[in-house]
Amino acid sequence: MGSRKRGVPEINAGSMADIAFLLLIFFLVTTTMDVDKGLLVKLPPWSEEAQEPPQDIKEKNIFVVLVNAQDQLLVEDEYATLEDVRRMAKEFIDNNGDGTCQECRGLRDPASSDNPGKAVISLQNDRGTSYNMFIKVRNELLGAYSELRNDLATRKYGRDYESLSESDKEEVNAVYPQFISEAEPVEVGG
Amino acid sequence: MAHIKKKKKAETPPLSTASLPDIVFMLLFFFMVTTTMREVTLLVKVKKPQATEIQKLERKDLTTYIYIGTPKSAELGTEPRIQLADQLASVGDVQQWVILQREAINEAERPKFTVSIKADVDAKMGLISDIKQELRKAQALKLSYSANPAASVEELYKAY
Numbered sequence: 001m002g003s004r005k006r007g008v009p010e011i012n013a014g015s016m017a018d019i020a021f022l023l024l025i026f027f028l029v030t031t032t033m034d035v036d037k038g039l040l041v042k043l044p045p046w047s048e049e050a051q052e053p054p055q056d057i058k059e060k061n062i063f064v065v066l067v068n069a070q071d072q073l074l075v076e077d078e079y080a081t082l083e084d085v086r087r088m089a090k091e092f093i094d095n096n097g098d099g100t101c102q103e104c105r106g107l108r109d110p111a112s113s114d115n116p117g118k119a120v121i122s123l124q125n126d127r128g129t130s131y132n133m134f135i136k137v138r139n140e141l142l143g144a145y146s147e148l149r150n151d152l153a154t155r156k157y158g159r160d161y162e163s164l165s166e167s168d169k170e171e172v173n174a175v176y177p178q179f180i181s182e183a184e185p186v187e188v189g190g
Numbered sequence: 191m192a193h194i195k196k197k198k199k200a201e202t203p204p205l206s207t208a209s210l211p212d213i214v215f216m217l218l219f220f221f222m223v224t225t226t227m228r229e230v231t232l233l234v235k236v237k238k239p240q241a242t243e244i245q246k247l248e249r250k251d252l253t254t255y256i257y258i259g260t261p262k263s264a265e266l267g268t269e270p271r272i273q274l275a276d277q278l279a280s281v282g283d284v285q286q287w288v289i290l291q292r293e294a295i296n297e298a299e300r301p302k303f304t305v306s307i308k309a310d311v312d313a314k315m316g317l318i319s320d321i322k323q324e325l326r327k328a329q330a331l332k333l334s335y336s337a338n339p340a341a342s343v344e345e346l347y348k349a350y
Contacts, residue, residue, distance in 0.1 A: 013211070017207070024214055024218045024221065036306055036334070036336055037245065037246050038247065038335050039243060039245075039334065040304075042331055042332060043325060043326050043331040046323075046326035082347055086343075127314065127315060127319065128314055129315040130313070131310065131318055132239045135240075136241070139242060139346065143343065
C-alpha cells in the first residue's frame with residue numbers, strides 16, 4: 001500500500017460565468033414586468049328588477065353625468081367638456097349645503113348637495129359610448145375625490161394624502177366618502 | 191546633471207474576474223424571482239386607455255383578467271370580442287367562468303378576488319356593460335378597469 005491517494009482534480013469553474021450569463025439573458029428576454037394597474041371600482045350587487053333610484057335621495061344630492069354615443073357630455077343638464085367635469089364634481093361634493101361638514105370649504109349653495117356624505121355621483125352612459133371616453137370621465141370623477149381628500153390632508157396634517165397613516169386616511173375618507181354609481185346603460189341617444 | 195532614471199511603468203494588475211459569476215448569479219436570481227411568464231397568448235388587440243387615478247392591483251394570484259378587443263385574425267371579424275383565458279368567448283360564458291376562477295382560490299381570500307378588465311380603447315360601452323352585469327350576477331363585485339398611467343391630466347384632455 002505504498003501509493004499515495006491522489007486528490008480528485010478540481011473542476012474548472014471558468015465556464016460557470018458563461019452558463020450563468022446564458023440563463024440571465026434568457027430571463028432578461030422572457031421577463032415582463034408589467035404590473036397591472038387600473039381604476040378600482042366596486043359594483044353593486046345583482047338584483048333581478050331594474051334599478052330604481054332610491055326614493056329617499058333628494059334630487060339635489062345627485063350629480064348626473066351623462067355620456068352619449070358621440071362621447072359628448074351632459075353634466076347636471078348642461079353641456080360640458082371633459083375639463084369641466086372635475087371642477088364641477090368638486091364643487092358639488094364640497095358644497096356642504098346643510099353645514100354639517102366642518103372640514104368642507106364649499107359654497108354652501110342650497111340648490112346643490114347637502115354634505116359629502118349624502119352627495120352621490122351618477123355616471124350614465126350610452127351603449128355606444130367609447131370605452132376610452134368612459135374611462136376618462138371615470139378618471140375625472142375619481143380625480144375630484146382624490147383632490148378633495150388631498151386638500152383636506154394638506155390642511156389638516158400638512159402632508160399629502162398618500163403619505164398619511166392608515167388611520168388618518170380613514171379619517172379623511174370619512175369626511176369625503178366616495179359614492180359613484182355607474183348606472184346600467186340606457187339609450188341616451190345622440 | 192544627474193540623470194533621473196525613469197521608473198519602469200508599473201503594470202496595472204489584471205482585474206480579478208473571480209467574482210463575476212457571483213454578480214451574474216445575483217442578477218440571475220433577481221430576474222428568476224421577478225419574472226412572470228406571459229400566461230396567455232392574446233387573441234385580441236388590446237390598447238389600454240390612459241388614466242391618472244390608477245391603483246396597483248396587490249395580488250396577481252387573486253386577479254382574473256378579461257380581455258376585450260378586436261380579434262387579431264381577420265377571419266373573426268372586426269367587432270370587439272371577449273377573450274377568457276386562451277379562447278374567445280361570448281358574454282354568456284363570463285358568469286360561469288368567473289365563478290370557476292373564484293372557486294379555484296383559497297376560501298379565506300375569496301373576498302379579495304378581483305376581476306381586471308383589459309379592454310381596448312375603441313371598445314364600446316355596450317359590451318363592457320354587459321360584462322359588468324354578468325360580473326354582478328356572479329357576485330364578483332371588485333372590478334378594475336386596467337389602464338396605463340398618463341403623464342398628466344392635460345394629456346387626457348388633449349386627446350379628447
